[in-house]
Amino acid sequence: MRIFSGIQPTGAKTIGNYAGGFRQYAETQERGDAFFCIVDLHSITVEYDPEELRSSTLDLYAMLIATGLDPDRSTIFVQSHVSAHAEAAWLLSAVTSYGQLGRMTQFKEKGERHEFVSAGLFTYPVLMAGDILLYQTDLVPIGDDQRQHLELARDAAERFNSRFGETFGLPEGQYPEIGARVMDLQDPKSKMSTSAPIAAQGVVRMLDEPDAIRKKFKSAVTDSGRDVRHDRDGKPGVSNLIEIMSVATGETFAKIESRYDGQGYGRFKEDVGEAVIELLQPIQQRYRELRADERELHRLLELGADKARAESAPTLAAMYDRMGFARL
Numbered sequence: 001m002r003i004f005s006g007i008q009p010t011g012a013k014t015i016g017n018y019a020g021g022f023r024q025y026a027e028t029q030e031r032g033d034a035f036f037c038i039v040d041l042h043s044i045t046v047e048y049d050p051e052e053l054r055s056s057t058l059d060l061y062a063m064l065i066a067t068g069l070d071p072d073r074s075t076i077f078v079q080s081h082v083s084a085h086a087e088a089a090w091l092l093s094a095v096t097s098y099g100q101l102g103r104m105t106q107f108k109e110k111g112e113r114h115e116f117v118s119a120g121l122f123t124y125p126v127l128m129a130g131d132i133l134l135y136q137t138d139l140v141p142i143g144d145d146q147r148q149h150l151e152l153a154r155d156a157a158e159r160f161n162s163r164f165g166e167t168f169g170l171p172e173g174q175y176p177e178i179g180a181r182v183m184d185l186q187d188p189k190s191k192m193s194t195s196a197p198i199a200a201q202g203v204v205r206m207l208d209e210p211d212a213i214r215k216k217f218k219s220a221v222t223d224s225g226r227d228v229r230h231d232r233d234g235k236p237g238v239s240n241l242i243e244i245m246s247v248a249t250g251e252t253f254a255k256i257e258s259r260y261d262g263q264g265y266g267r268f269k270e271d272v273g274e275a276v277i278e279l280l281q282p283i284q285q286r287y288r289e290l291r292a293d294e295r296e297l298h299r300l301l302e303l304g305a306d307k308a309r310a311e312s313a314p315t316l317a318a319m320y321d322r323m324g325f326a327r328l
């Protein structure tokens with residue numbers, strides 16, 4: 001089975017990204033032939049800082065490996081290193097509907113938030129469709145917010161197949177299970193956001209120091225009452241903490257609830273903080289070791305790019321051919 005996922009390099013990654021992303025990637029790589037693409041071309045569709053893009057690309061690569069991806073087993077690469085992605089996006093724009101692009105929720109939402117709306121923000125899903133389709137992907141592990149984009153990729157593939165001949169298989173999405181959606185510690189009704197201000201106390205970053213993590217969990221918003229009980233609607237704050245504890249330790253909600261039965265929130269919040277510190281400690285250490293050797297990172301990325309180029313080349317060639325380009 002062919003697996004493909006793309007991850008944006010921008011923003012300091014959070015434990016929410018761990019629960020719904022990194023953790024999943026490491027698991028899915030066991031299930032087949034997996035491709036993980038650092039989608040730097042997608043990151044230029046909203047305002048960004050070039051120097052930051054350069055370093056955050058390497059940051060993300062190191063984090064992917066520190067959280068369990070194995071570069072010998074999976075193909076991990078940077079989108080801009082493989083020119084087939086930009087080419088496929090242009091070719092697929094011929095079979096993508098302008099109207100459908102305009103209906104993308106993410107485009108409408110981000111478009112409202114930004115003063116300058118780039119054409120790239122509008123065509124973003126076409127680039128994403130190319131990412132997926134170039135590798136004859138069966139399964140795409142993604143967040144819930146990406147459903148519409150995957151649907152668009154499938155529609156583009158079907159339109160291409162019927163107009164130019166059978167070229168693409170149709171990919172399926174794999175969405176994170178419940179519990180993979182970590183909420184903001186200060187505002188447990190909203191998702192923990194990568195793009196929150198760096199000082200935000202409700203957002204726990206993968207690279208936060210232990211003391212910062214302790215402080216954030218201590219000041220986490222809880223709910224009225226004193227039962228440590230999972231109830232997303234009635235007790236969003238406590239439920240979020242139970243889910244985070246479960247991600248960190250692998251325990252079930254029931255086990256966590258019974259351990260804190262009758263103990264109130266104080267001790268529980270502290271323990272969640274400690275569990276997260278313990279989870280992150282080896283990841284952070286590995287990350288620092290990897291990040292310190294940029295030459296090695298570049299060497300590994302070149303190997304990843306070579307594999308990705310070789311895998312995507314036949315599909316790209318078939319696209320050009322069926323579309324009638326007089327290529328030599």
Ligand code: TRP
Pocket residue numbers: 004005006007008039042127128131132140141142143146149
């Ligand atoms: N749009 C995705 C996101 O923001 C990232 C992405 C780009 C992606 N290309 C992809 C995800 C291909 C899966 C497959 O999360």
